[in-house]
Every structure is written in C-alpha cells, then in structure tokens.
Amino acid sequence: MHELSIVMSIVDIATKQTQQANALEVEEIELVIGELSGVEMSSFDFAWTQGIRDSVLKNARREIIRPEGKAKCIDCDAEFTIHQFFDPCPYCNSHFVSILQGKEMRVKSLVVK
Amino acid sequence: MCVTCGCGTDHQHDHDHSHGHSHAGEKKVIDLEQDILLENNLLAQRNRGYFEGRNIFSINMVSSPGSGKTSLLEKTLTDLKNELKFAVIEGDQQTTNDADRIHATGTKVTQINTGKGCHLDAHMVLHALQGMKPPADSILFIENVGNLVCPAMFDLGENERVVVISVTEGEDKPIKYPDMFHTSGICVINKIDLLPYVPFDIEKCKEYALKVNPNLKFFEVSCTSGEGLTEWYSWLKERVLTEA
Known part of the structure; x- marks a missing residue:
C-alpha cells in the first residue's frame, strides 16, 4: 500500500499550496500518473478516500491524466508503446529499451479558493 | 486580464489590489507541475550528499520476506569485518530481531520500525543517519x-539497489514484480545450495530478470555453503576502493 504514501504526499503538496495562496480549500486537482509509475489505481482510489479526509482536498474534484508507456529501442532506435517493463522492442525484439514516458507522477495543477 | 483568477475580461473593477495573489473567496489556478515524490527525492539527494562527503557506499537491500537478506548481511559482516568498515540500517514493521542479529556480528546498527508502513523512505533514513553516524570510508x-x-x-x-531472490521462490518473480527488478542494479540469487531439491530454474529466472532490466548484474550465492560469496565480496571491496 505505498499508494497511501503517495496520497499523503499529494495532501501535503495541496496543503502547502493552499496556504501559500491564502486560500481555504482545493476545488480541483489535476494529477498525472503514468501507466508505468507503479501506482495501482484501485489501491490509489481506496487510499484517496481515506487520505483526504479532513484535508484541504476533502471536497476537491480530482482529474487523473494517465500517459501510456513509451519507450525507445537502444538497438534499433524505434519508438513504441509499452505496457510492461519487460515488453521487448516490437521491431527487433531487443530488451535494451529506454523509457521515454509513463513513469511520471505529478501534481499538474490545482484550483484553490 | 488577471492571469491568476481570470477576472477582468468581461467586467471592470478598480485596481486597488495587485494581481498575483489570491482574492479571498475567489478561485486561483496554480500550474504546479510538481513531482509527487519531490519531497522524498530531495531528502534522498541530501542523504546521497552525506554519503558522498563521507565516502560511504550505501546499498538499499530489497526483497520479499524470507529471501535471506539478513542472513546474507550476517555472513558478509562476519567474513569481511577485518577488511572493510560497515554500518547497517534495519527496516522492519516491528521488533528489533534483525538489528539484534546484526549487532551480534559487532557492527554498528540502527533499527527503523515502520509500524504499519510497508517501505522505508528517505526521511526515515535521514533520521537514522543522524542518530547512528556511520563511519567514513565504509x-x-x-x-x-x-x-x-x-x-x-x-x-x-x-548508491546501489540490490534485489535478493531465493531459489525457494518462483523463478518468475522478476516479471511478477517488474518494478523492483527494473530499479535495481544488482540481483543476488540466494540459497543456491538448495537447487538440487527445488524446481527453481536459475537460467529462466535470469532470463526473466534481464527482460525487465537488461543491465542487471547477478551474484549466485549460498550463505549456508559459502558458494559464490567470494565474487560478492570482491564486488563490495571494489565499491569502497573505486569511491575513494
């Protein structure tokens, strides 16, 4: 359940931003959680409902952007979509791939009031 | 138009305030783009600086429960205690059992109990370091x-993440838990003295692991028979030398 730690980090970030903006609560929060980030969304949702209680996020509308995994083959330079770290290059079958996208975990934006 | 709250396009108001702050009761959009784990990553960088300054090579040992992390440490600390300096931070949900085992080898050790927590984070390690002050060049x-x-x-x-897997587990662990194998640099396959008694296919395991992380380096060891430990020890010794 590292998802709870993730949620609590988001609550900390939101609390800090709300205070800095002299606002009272978050109306909307936009998150970017890549498909290769290692976050299990059902666990995340469960942790979210628990984690935001009595916080500035308790009434917030949450939007999650989920970038898919993209990788570049180090052997043949092809770029392709991957769903698992062990997916090989579909062109040359190499496992020497570098991840271009999908591992991100960001708070993209907040609307506070 | 006020970029922070969007006011000003379709209505007029007196500018007796400066824009760029929140207006009480009004909305403010914050384009943050902040990594969720930024706080952890900053503290991790701080720990990394501490290690660098003291020439400490730090190894994060990860595995499923029961793969023999503590046994590998006990054996390593006992065999190399006259050649290298060591310190150990033990992470467990409860008890000081592992720290007691390490303490018995004469090595400086701190136990972190995470309570209900399922992992260590950089903040816990920072406090452990402040309390234990590990020796330099270690x-x-x-x-x-x-x-x-x-x-x-x-x-x-x-400095290095070492994932330990034992031959009493399934050889497909690397593809069942790819994140851990993806982020590790070294894979220690432990309990190889049991290979004749278990259906574990060591080559298959390595093949799976290399699919997840083609740069992974392997050590095949047994803490019971001592097999393969020489290579593991040489690797450790090189780490302190090359860092000096």
Missing part, C-alpha cells in the same frame, strides 16, 4: 522492509 547496508512492491518507488539516496 559500506552502509540499508535493509528495506521485506516487500517486493512498495519500496521500489522510494529513493533513499542509495
């Missing part, structure tokens, strides 16, 4: 909570 083992999932995401500031 190897610091940070034994993470036995869990192949959660610790993968948390940088502790370590």
